[in-house]
Amino acid sequence: MIKKAILTLVLVLLGPPALATESLHFSAEVRDDPTRSLIIHGALDLPYVQPLLEDFHRRYPNIELHYRNFSTLELHQRFLDEDQERADVLISSAMPWQYRLANDGYAQALETPAASAWPSWARWRHELFGFTFEPIVIVYRRELEERFGAVNSHADLLNLLERRHEALRGRVVTYDPARSGAGYTYAIEEVRLSPRYWDLVAALGSANAALVDTTGEMLDGLAEGRYWLGYNLLGSYAKDFVDAHPQLKMVIPSDYALVTQRLAFIPREAPHPESARLFLDYLLSETGQGVISEKTSLGAVHPSLEGPGTAGELRTRLGDALRPIRLGPGLLATLDDLKREALLSRWQREFQRWSNIPGR
Amino acid sequence: MKPPGSLYRRLLAWLLLPLMALGTLMLVQAYLDARRTADRAFDRLLEAATLSIAEQVQWQNERLWLDLPPAALEMLATGAEERVFYAVYDGDGQFITGNARLPGDPRGDTDSGDTLHYRDIEWRGLSLRQGIRRTRLEDWSLRERFEVRVGHTREGRQALTLALLRGNLAYIAVMAGVAIIVLLLAIRSALAPLTRLRRAIRARDPRTLAPLELPLPRELAELRETLNELLARMRRVRANQERFIGDASHQLRTPLAGLSARAELALRQDDPQAWRDALQAMQATSTSTARLAVQLLSLTRLNNPEATPELRHLDLNVVARMAVRNAWSTCHRDGIDLGMEAPEAPVMVNGVDWQLEEALGNLIDNSRRYGATRITVRTLPDPPTLEVEDNGPGVPADKRLLVLRPFYRGRDGGEGSGLGLAIVDGIARTHGARLALNEGQDRQGLRVTLRFPGDCR
Numbered sequence: 074m075i076k077k078a079i080l081t082l083v084l085v086l087l088g089p090p091a092l093a094t095e096s097l098h099f100s101a102e103v104r105d106d107p108t109r110s111l112i113i114h115g116a117l118d119l120p121y122v123q124p125l126l127e128d129f130h131r132r133y134p135n136i137e138l139h140y141r142n143f144s145t146l147e148l149h150q151r152f153l154d155e156d157q158e159r160a161d162v163l164i165s166s167a168m169p170w171q172y173r174l175a176n177d178g179y180a181q182a183l184e185t186p187a188a189s190a191w192p193s194w195a196r197w198r199h200e201l202f203g204f205t206f207e208p209i210v211i212v213y214r215r216e217l218e219e220r221f222g223a224v225n226s227h228a229d230l231l232n233l234l235e236r237r238h239e240a241l242r243g244r245v246v247t248y249d250p251a252r253s254g255a256g257y258t259y260a261i262e263e264v265r266l267s268p269r270y271w272d273l274v275a276a277l278g279s280a281n282a283a284l285v286d287t288t289g290e291m292l293d294g295l296a297e298g299r300y301w302l303g304y305n306l307l308g309s310y311a312k313d314f315v316d317a318h319p320q321l322k323m324v325i326p327s328d329y330a331l332v333t334q335r336l337a338f339i340p341r342e343a344p345h346p347e348s349a350r351l352f353l354d355y356l357l358s359e360t361g362q363g364v365i366s367e368k369t370s371l372g373a374v375h376p377s378l379e380g381p382g383t384a385g386e387l388r389t390r391l392g393d394a395l396r397p398i399r400l401g402p403g404l405l406a407t408l409d410d411l412k413r414e415a416l417l418s419r420w421q422r423e424f425q426r427w428s429n430i431p432g433r
Numbered sequence: 434m435k436p437p438g439s440l441y442r443r444l445l446a447w448l449l450l451p452l453m454a455l456g457t458l459m460l461v462q463a464y465l466d467a468r469r470t471a472d473r474a475f476d477r478l479l480e481a482a483t484l485s486i487a488e489q490v491q492w493q494n495e496r497l498w499l500d501l502p503p504a505a506l507e508m509l510a511t512g513a514e515e516r517v518f519y520a521v522y523d524g525d526g527q528f529i530t531g532n533a534r535l536p537g538d539p540r541g542d543t544d545s546g547d548t549l550h551y552r553d554i555e556w557r558g559l560s561l562r563q564g565i566r567r568t569r570l571e572d573w574s575l576r577e578r579f580e581v582r583v584g585h586t587r588e589g590r591q592a593l594t595l596a597l598l599r600g601n602l603a604y605i606a607v608m609a610g611v612a613i614i615v616l617l618l619a620i621r622s623a624l625a626p627l628t629r630l631r632r633a634i635r636a637r638d639p640r641t642l643a644p645l646e647l648p649l650p651r652e653l654a655e656l657r658e659t660l661n662e663l664l665a666r667m668r669r670v671r672a673n674q675e676r677f678i679g680d681a682s683h684q685l686r687t688p689l690a691g692l693s694a695r696a697e698l699a700l701r702q703d704d705p706q707a708w709r710d711a712l713q714a715m716q717a718t719s720t721s722t723a724r725l726a727v728q729l730l731s732l733t734r735l736n737n738p739e740a741t742p743e744l745r746h747l748d749l750n751v752v753a754r755m756a757v758r759n760a761w762s763t764c765h766r767d768g769i770d771l772g773m774e775a776p777e778a779p780v781m782v783n784g785v786d787w788q789l790e791e792a793l794g795n796l797i798d799n800s801r802r803y804g805a806t807r808i809t810v811r812t813l814p815d816p817p818t819l820e821v822e823d824n825g826p827g828v829p830a831d832k833r834l835l836v837l838r839p840f841y842r843g844r845d846g847g848e849g850s851g852l853g854l855a856i857v858d859g860i861a862r863t864h865g866a867r868l869a870l871n872e873g874q875d876r877q878g879l880r881v882t883l884r885f886p887g888d889c890r
Contacts, residue, residue, distance in 0.1 A: 173532060176516050178559060198514045265503065402510045402517040403503035411530045412501045 095119055099130040099138035110137035111348035114152070115164035116145045117335060121309075122164075124368035129355050136348050145170065145254060152179075152340070161349035164337045166207075166307075167254055168398055169407040171336035175201040176405065180338040183350055187357040195334060195374050197400050203334030204356045205365065206372030206384035207309040208395065209259055211324045212295055213302040218322065226328040227273060230304065234276035241280045246291045247304040249284035251417050255333075256286075259305050261407050261416055262331055262398055271423045277304070278424035295321055307333070312370040325391060332387075332397040335371070440627070444620050452616070456609050463605060467597035471590045472562065475511075476551050479564030482509050482519075483549065483581045487568050490521065492575050497521070497529050513589035516559065524578030535582040538565045559586055626653050634660075642668045680840040681729050684851075688722040728852040731791065732839060735859030742863070747786050748779040749812045749819055749885075755786075756793035757810050763801065770807040771797070782817045782885045784864050789819070792860040795853040796821040796881050805878065817885040824878040833870040857881070 097119060101109060115122060122140060130138055141160075143151065145167035151157045152174065165171050174180065180200035188199050195203040211224060221237060224230050234241065248256025263270040283300065285291055291303040292314045308325065315323040337356060339349040355361045362375035366382035373383045380386055388395060398404075406412055485505040491498045499521055509517045520531025528534060538550050547568045554561050563584040570577045626649050633647050644661040692715050699711030757773050764771040793810060800808045805825030812819055828836055835841050837858045840851040861868040861883055869882040 176518075176532070178516065178557065402506035405506050405517065405519070405532050406501045406503035408532065409499070409501045409530055411499045415498070415500045 095142040097123065097126060097138070097140040099126060101137040102134040109135055109345075109348060110139070111162070111345055111352055112139045112141070112158065112160050113162045113164065113352070114141050114143060114148055114160035115162075116143055116148050116166055117164050118142060121369045121371055124364050125356070125361065128360070128364045129352060132355070132360075133348075133351060136351070149174075159342055159344050160340060161343040161345045162337055162339055162352055164335055166333060166335050167258075168203075168333060168336055168400070169258060169404040171201060171338065172197065172400065172402075172404040173408055175338055176402070179341055181341045181343070181346065183339060183353050185350070185354045185357075187354050191357055192374065192376055194397060195400065201336050201338045201400065202353065202357060203336050203397075203400060204362070204374055205309070205335040206374050206387065206397070207307060207333050207335075208325045208372075208387065209305050209331040209333065210308040210311055211302065211304055211326060212292070212306050212311050212315060212321055213324070214295060214298065214300075215320055215322055217301045223324075224302065225324055226326045227269075228328055230302075230326075231269070231273050231276055234273070234280050238276065238280040241301065243281050243283060244301040245277060245280050245282040245304065246285055246294055246300040246302070247277060247282055249286060250420055252284075253286045255288075255307070256305065257413065257416070258333075258398070258407055259331055260420060261412075262396075264416065265403075266329060266331075266396060271419075274420060274423040275426040279427040281428075292321075305331075309370045309372065325387070325394075327391065327394055329394050329396050330391065332395050334374070334397065334400075336400075441620060441624055444623075445616070448616050448620070449613070452609070452612055456605065459605055460602075463601040464594070464598055467594045467601065468590070470597055471593035472551075474593060475562065475590045476564065478508055478511070479551060479562065479583055479585075480549060480566075482506070482583050483564050483566035486519065486521065486581045486583070487566055487579075490570065490579055490581070492570055492572055492577060497523050497570075497577060497579055499530055501530070509583060509585045511589040513592050515585040515588050518556075518561070518584045520582045522580045522582065524580075526580075529579070531582070533584075535563065535584055537580060537582065538567060554584070556584070561585065562587055562590065626650055630657065642671065677839055684725060684840065685722065685729075688718050688725070692718050692722075725852070728856060732852055732856050732859060735788075735856065735863060742785045742788070744783040744785060744864070746781060747784055747789075748781055749789075749817055750775045750779055752784075752786055752789045753793060753810050753812050753819065756790050756797065759790070759794060760797040760801075764797070764808065767801060769801055769805065772807070772809045774809060774811040776812065776814055778814065780812050780814045780817045782864070784885070788860045788863065792857045792883065793819065793821065795857050799853050800825055800879070819883040819885075820880060822873045822878060822880040824873060827872060827877060827879040828870060836870070837868075857883075 095118075113126075119140075119142060122142070126138055126140055130136070145165050148163065148165050149167065149170045152160070152163060163171070163174075175197060182199040183202070184199055188196070188202070191202060211230065213224060218224070221233055221240075222229075224233060234245070248259065250257040250260040260270075282304075283294070285294070288307045288310050291300065291306055292311060294300040295303050296314075296318050306323075308323070311323050315321045337353055339346060339353055343349045357375070359375055359377060362373040362378055362383075365371050366373035366378055366380070370382065372387065375383075376385065378385060482505045485502055485508075486499070489500050489502055489505075491500075501519075506517050506519060509515065509519075518531070518533040518535055520533055520535045521529040522537060523529055526537060533556075535556070536554065538548075539552075540550065548566070550565045550567075552563055552565075554563050556563075561584040563582065566581045568579065568581070570579070629647065630645075630649060630653055633645060637645075642664050644664055645657050647657070649657055695711050695715050695718070699708050702708070753773060753775060757771060761771060797808055797810070800821065800823035803823075803825045805823035807824045809822045810820070811822065836854050839855040841855075858868055864883075864885060866883045866885045869884065871880045871882065872878065873880045
């Protein structure tokens, strides 16, 4: 059940345009004012968003709630399409796209105490807010650990791949940056972090790593035993899956771990800006963040929250190794077409670095 | 009449208004300066960003190629989280890459190599500062031209402008404060002599008319001199009054002393005929004394500037007729020819009838006492005029002003009080009429003319 949900979710979230639109609807219990409704368009699957919406609905029962789930790409296109239904709140994990919309002036500011107190690294102006904290992780099967030892960092992984690429041939899986937006975003961030990333890509190439589109595919392959190790999985989805599959182990790399965030904003043309502000303020409040930390694996950002499922807990555990993707104009470079071409061709080149040399 | 503004306030307004205008000008200037400084500082970012983008432009796959450095965009956004836009165009104005189709350099197509141009633009509802770098590829053989256009919103610049302005503002505020304090002190000290003058006047004994003696600046010294002149005039007036009172009491004392002496003399005698003579004489004296008292009273009343009787529309002919009728019997007894000349039409003036009658009575009485045998009362229209002409001895030209003074008598030994003409003069003044003393017909006698103002018909 969970597996299926996650699969659907991941497909919707990161894959090609969604198969079918998922939606949630909470009708208002007190119908006093017809304008009190709220339309949320998100790239956040229903199991993750439902606890939040339920709690919000309990607090504001007179607001009629519509939640529609799309893939990041479809969400973006629908937003720019004039004819489509206007949303009050837009939630997406595609950070560069969300940033670009805000940068172009499509977002309106939220001026509430919660918004002002929000950590500056997780917001841009008062328009764009990162309300989750999702590390990018490595997942592998326990028998891999038994045979080759634990993999706790990128250095461990590089070491393992360089020594055992023959044994691991076809057993490693990761995102295809050419086909997956998320994979491309992680690649570009990792290049910025260290040029040694290219060695890792070359090592992945030498192990003939499988390239897939979504975290879901990786998790399925790992559970079935087709793959032994998956690199760069979205931690929030992997966590629940690994908890349900004891043969798998999830590792947040200890040398560095990218952290991605869901970004939410209120469009300038939101039809119900009052309700939208209420909801976004709720998302950033201690209550909303408490629901995220307790009922989902998305990771709460609120600085006063501690304990499992919060950014604070990850930070105390991993310290400086966490590298949240910086919410700044650098993200615009990610969307540059020439940049993309350049990075992908380099990636291909590095991936095939060793395969063209005879004797290896 | 405008409300009496304060001198202090007027000075303050005239000094403060230009000062404030100047201050406003300084503020505007400070703002423009701060803005220019902020722009200069932030334009460095545009310069650096365009340079670092331009350095990454290459010729690859038969076209211009850019491996966009994220740092170039990061540096365009400061702590103020500006919106950032960039675009690369080739020499023909074709879009290569970017996140916005920014407008290009409006200047002509100059062939100079590397140029950088800054400007403010309004673009899609945002006010942007734009930097445009026009340059060429530095390749072995290819010298392809291209343009790097970047822009960001003004939040960071505004923040810096405000910070700079705040610094300047404190400076300007301190200067303005000092200027205002100095101004207030200056005005206060300039107006201090005025306060001193006021205090000096207030502190004076109300009975004293001595001149003010206190050192004052030139402008106020003039005021002091004027005040002193007024005081001198008041001293003269008071001297006149004192003399008048002295004269009056003297005038009253003499007949009273005469009465007393006559009564004493009569009491020493036993002859009833002597008593009767004495009583007759005393009655004559007391009658004239009573008349003198009445005249003194009316003169005092006329000289009182506070009591102005109400003027009424009246006919001078009626007044003249009344006066002639009153004086007729006396004149007839003395064998004097009292006549009247008046036009048919009434001669209307504004006046007080009893005063005018008294004036005419006094004039007729005067003529009679000084030995005229023919007295003519005359009224004339255009301008309304009352005249009394006699054939008596007249008044020499050099004494005609003197006779108007109280208790002045043209001749010694006359039985007049010396108040008659003074009263006529007072009545003339009350009516705003001009009193003139002239020779009568055939260069003898006296003609007294009261010419009333204006046309009152």
